[in-house]
Amino acid sequence: MNTEVRNLEPKALWNNFADLNAVPRPSKKEERVISFIKEFGESLGLETYVDETGNVIIKKPATKGMENRQTVAIQSHLDMVHQKNADTNFDFDTQGIEMYVDGDWVKANGTTLGADNGMGVASIMTLLASKDIAHPAIEALFTIDEETGMTGAMGLKGGLLDASIMLNLDTEDDRELTIGCAGGVDITATGRYEQESTSFDGTKGYKLVVKGLTGGHSGMDIYLGRGNANKLMNRLLLQAVQQFGLQIAVIDGGGLRNAIPRESFAVVAVPQAEEANFKAFVEDQKTILKKEYATTDPNLQVTLEETAAPAQVATREFTGQLLRAIYACPNGIYRMSPEIKHLVQTSNNLARVLVKDGEYSLLCLTRSSVDTEKKDLAIAIKSALELAGASVELSGSYPGWMPKPDATIVKLMSDIYRSKFNEEPDVNACHAGLECGILGANYPEMEMISFGPNIRGAHSPDEKVQVSSVQKYWDFLLETLQRVPEKV
Structure with missing residues (x-):
């Protein structure tokens, strides 16, 4: 070869x-x-x-x-x-x-x-x-x-x-x-959370997967508006929690800070009474997302497969806090340069989300050609994640x-x-x-x-x-x- x-x-x-x-x-x-x-x-x-x-x-x-x-x-x-x-x-x-x-x-x-x-x-x-x-x-x-x-x-x-x-x-x-x-700074949010047994009888276990996204360089390709698997997964999960009482055992999405996340999966528990509604919801959301991202991510897939019901899930209180914090986390272009035509001045990539076995971590890479604006956006993200109870560290800053x-x-x-x-x-x-x-x-x-x-x-x-x-x-x-x- x-x-x-x-x-x-x-x-x-x-x-x-x-x-x-x-x-x-x-x-x-x-x-x-x-x-x-x-x-x-x-x-x-x-x-x-x-x-x-x-x-x-x-x-x-x-x-x-x-x-x-x-x-x-x-x-x-x-x-x-x-x-x-x-x-x-x-x-x-x-x-x-x-x-x-x-x-x-x-x-x-x-x-x-x-x-x-x-x-x-x-x-x-x-x-x-x-x-x-x-x-x-x-x-x-x-x-x-x-x-x-x-x-x-x-x-x-x-x-x-x-x-x-x-x-x-x-x-x-x-x-x-x-x-x-541009310069950059790494944002790392970590924490622990309480787990509990599922709060309903007849629990059904499912693995929800978002995959097939285009991905790419989180700096050079950020202006293209490509889908971020972590953000799309979070969008699905928050709606499902609110509509069907879904509970979350695992979220595992993305990877390196400098790569736009292409894949994410979650292991969830669904009340048996809501099983049909949840499946219909996923199909509807698949259609919506594929339409929204038809140009940037033509190979986007949203799949659902039945799996063993998880023994432990995150508490409802923590789940609500975390999903809302991820929703609030900026992703993509934050500001275009007012001086240089077509140049992205400041952006953020929500690169990694891992929630499993009572511990969680979120990784971002914030970039900007203006150092003070880079710091300002990083503090804004840090503040939102801290409101959800995370311990947040800013590190690896470079000019x-x-x-x-x-x-x-x-x-x-x-x-x-x-x-x-x-x-x-x-x-x-x-x-x-x-x-x-x-x-x-x-x-x-x-x-x-x-x-x-x-x-x-x-x-x-x-x-x-x-x-x-x-x-x-x-x-x-x-x-x-x-x-x-x-x-x-």
């Missing part, structure tokens, strides 16, 4: 991508990929260093005739989001990604592909190993744990890099030159990246893009967490820009990367390196 990918052009880049994808590399479990990249640098005889956080830095001298050009840092992150379809049998901790070519796209078999940010990593590997590509002195920076905390970027100390320019290879549209991004449209590298790459592709690049800021804002704290004089090939469906099993776009992006990267300005 991966052999087909290795034959794509440029072969060196795709082979490095295939080699990388053979290495399990989940966020916070990057030991194997750190060793892989370290050994790669050392095998080339290049200066290779692993800092105390786990970031890998590999330095390569300029090619002949390029010694007087400014040093360029080229940066990508080693970790990838691990998501798979419910019916896909795959172990991310032990298996390499199974890739295949579908026309002009490379996809994975039921899992995330890892093009985010594996294409960037593979590109840097290709530059480091090349013997015939002209380039200035390169400082390759491979960071860790970008997807779940920006740990690598936060841990990188000043003084390790000498570059005056940084190329971040973590953008997902080949027309975009990204020069700013946004302030755009500098007049930077030399921005003007240079815009000119190159216009000349090569006969169209205007989309110079913008994005509603995602790029590491540039954090890295810039210790390297404030460094000019930064982010770009990459067309990647669609990142953070979901629908992730794919476009072959022709990779070729376009690679050509763009090589010419940029050839035209880096001389040292001042």
Whole structure:
């Protein structure tokens, strides 16, 4: 399956991508990929260093005739989001990604592909190993744990890099030159609740499932209005509790903070007398939701299957408090930027809901390019959840990246893009967490820009990367390196 990918052009880049994808590399479990990249640098005889956080830095001298050009840092992150379809049998901790070519796209078999940010990593590997590509002195920076905390970027100390320019290879549209991004903060609500036996005779047990949603990146795709499985499940449950006296044993929905939830299930107890009404209600709601989300989530499913009646359920008081708190929790776009057209300024993703065995947790990721607004929304969510009795922690806050449209590298790459592709690049800021804002704290004089090939469906099993776009992006990267300005 991966052999087909290795034959794509440029072969060196795709082979490095295939080699990388053979290495399990989940966020916070990057030991194997750190060793892989370290050994790669050392095998080339290049200066290779692993800092105390786990970031890998590999330095390569300029090619002949390029010694007087400014040093360029080229940066990508080693970790990838691990998501798979419910019916896909795959172990991310032990298996390499199974890739295949579908026309002009490379996809994975039921899992995330890892093009985010594996294409960037593979590109840097290709530059480091090349013997015939002209380039200035390169400082390759491979960071860790970008997807779940920006740990690598936060841990990188000043003084390790000498570059005056940084190329971040973590953008997902080949027309975009990204020069700013959103910051973020994690919201974690936890608590305990009392359980009780069902309060009626003739209890019927059911498993309610919301699945088949499109999902996607909780920053880049949040403007698309895709369904959030946690919010849709909560909508069904609150109505069913109010109408039929339904009681809840388990709610289990969503996963990673940076992925729009695609699936949720709940185990519930229904009075036998209300069984027919409950089934009819689910069918009606299925029709309503499929109509509402026909455009964004055409594969949405709502299913109901009979199961053993749960022995214990959450108390009615707690159930009402929790479901109302989830209803009150903002999800999706909170505010659009009044300055930058089409840019989401602030949003929230209700990423995870778990209610089981007397304990519950809710996970959110709040993003904004305005740090004070990010904090304000996070406090609003915290307040709503605390009213329901939850203990709420705000953590992992990271800053946004302030755009500098007049930077030399921005003007240079815009000119190159216009000349090569006969169209205007989309110079913008994005509603995602790029590491540039954090890295810039210790390297404030460094000019930064982010770009990459067309990647669609990142953070979901629908992730794919476009072959022709990779070729376009690679050509763009090589010419940029050839035209880096001389040292001042």
